Amino acid sequence: MLAITGVTLSTESTAVAAVLGERGAPGQGDPYFPLSGNGGYTTRHYDLDLAYDPATRRLDGDAEITARASQGLKTFDLDLSGLTVHAVRVDGRTARWTRTGQELVITPRKALRRGETFRVEVSYGGVPENVTDPDGSPDGWISTDDGAFVAGEPQGAMSWFPSDSHPKDKASYTFRITVPTGYTAVANGVLTSQRSKGGRTTFGWHQAEPMAAYLATATIGKFDVQRYTTASGIPVYNAVDPREATAAAPALAQIPAILDWETKLFGPYPFAAAGAIVDHAPDVGYALETQTRPVYDRAPDVGTVVHETAHQWYGDSVSLTSWQDIWLNEGFATYAEWLWDEQHGEQSAQARFDGYYARPATSSLWAFPTADPGTGANIFASPVYTRGAMTLQELRTAVGDAHFFTILKSWAGSHRYGHGTTAEFITLSEKVSGKDLGPLFHTWLYTAGKPAQP
Numbered sequence: 001m002l003a004i005t006g007v008t009l010s011t012e013s014t015a016v017a018a019v020l021g022e023r024g025a026p027g028q029g030d031p032y033f034p035l036s037g038n039g040g041y042t043t044r045h046y047d048l049d050l051a052y053d054p055a056t057r058r059l060d061g062d063a064e065i066t067a068r069a070s071q072g073l074k075t076f077d078l079d080l081s082g083l084t085v086h087a088v089r090v091d092g093r094t095a096r097w098t099r100t101g102q103e104l105v106i107t108p109r110k111a112l113r114r115g116e117t118f119r120v121e122v123s124y125g126g127v128p129e130n131v132t133d134p135d136g137s138p139d140g141w142i143s144t145d146d147g148a149f150v151a152g153e154p155q156g157a158m159s160w161f162p163s164d165s166h167p168k169d170k171a172s173y174t175f176r177i178t179v180p181t182g183y184t185a186v187a188n189g190v191l192t193s194q195r196s197k198g199g200r201t202t203f204g205w206h207q208a209e210p211m212a213a214y215l216a217t218a219t220i221g222k223f224d225v226q227r228y229t230t231a232s233g234i235p236v237y238n239a240v241d242p243r244e245a246t247a248a249a250p251a252l253a254q255i256p257a258i259l260d261w262e263t264k265l266f267g268p269y270p271f272a273a274a275g276a277i278v279d280h281a282p283d284v285g286y287a288l289e290t291q292t293r294p295v296y297d298r299a300p301d302v303g304t305v306v307h308e309t310a311h312q313w314y315g316d317s318v319s320l321t322s323w324q325d326i327w328l329n330e331g332f333a334t335y336a337e338w339l340w341d342e343q344h345g346e347q348s349a350q351a352r353f354d355g356y357y358a359r360p361a362t363s364s365l366w367a368f369p370t371a372d373p374g375t376g377a378n379i380f381a382s383p384v385y386t387r388g389a390m391t392l393q394e395l396r397t398a399v400g401d402a403h404f405f406t407i408l409k410s411w412a413g414s415h416r417y418g419h420g421t422t423a424e425f426i427t428l429s430e431k432v433s434g435k436d437l438g439p440l441f442h443t444w445l446y447t448a449g450k451p452a453q454p
Ligand code: ARG
Pocket: 133, 137, 138, 139, 153, 154, 286, 287, 288, 289, 307, 308, 311, 330, 333, 380
């Protein structure tokens, strides 16, 4: 069998695998996170049966993954870090497995044929350890004083379930999460069941539309639950830590208005459910647009809810092909906040732009190019968020409001449930506006330093 000796091997091992037709690559070859995701197959569905005890912090899981081989496979990988694997089965038969770093390397009894659909079952458990991101932030299964805050961007999914952990590969999900009665377990999509027995409660959730692994959650705590259906028919499920309830109430009350407003701007809401998870997780330091139901580490303000809700279109429904393009998520969600303010009696997006543009050339805002942040440590920095939003304001100025808002809607519509790249966004913008936008995007997306006055 081939040894994985380092990240630089991924291209080479892909080439070797192609020759041998037998080993799926250990990563999707993302320049920033080379081992995230795996080669040789695509996933269709994850069925996650989880039990968590907040007192001992122990997680037990049975994951069943349905996938389709895109090449002949004698061996393939899933991403999983920490935890103990008890058994692996492929199509019901015990399979051999080994672990190297974040790779769970599986060798089924019988090699898989190209095009074959197969089912992998992994039973595992232990005390999950969150992943530390290149920028030092915690990611994945982050235990709290009353449960766990679970958010996996960019690579934390592997801390709590085995997956093809790259946004290129999206799948539907089913969750059954068992916790001591009194705790609430909140995942993505629609709540399908809730049953208590013998002091334990099991929550069933179903996420039907395709989802990237990093957007999965199974956040657990002692939550107050609010449920209602918006006038436009979207079921909302909010879970709120009582310690955050008063501070969170004003922003949560805006959820239906935000959904309606964003639907008008971006096109139909992509998912069958919505809501919010407001946790009390003071050490986390961020919110995440977990699909259908963003998770907040504390009571959010309205701007943050506007931002995470905008990600449902830009980031969740339209996914990244490469982490380098993260501005397609963060620049758009930040621009949504600017638009919300502009259309709700606050400063205009242009005024926001001008305020940022006034920053000196030495500001960290100009430290690196928006669409080429350089390393995984920079993906959540201001040149991605703020300068990303500034790029959209520049585009708006160049093409005019009518074309600009058509571009926003078409981007969400034409890549719905799929993927996008910066190059595709530029092509779409030029097609809609009939303008050569090469120089504008080159300056704003691919050049470091403060752009010359437009
Ligand atoms: N995408 C999140 C947002 O809406 C930020 C996630 C930050 N994640 C992290 N590991 N630091 O802005």
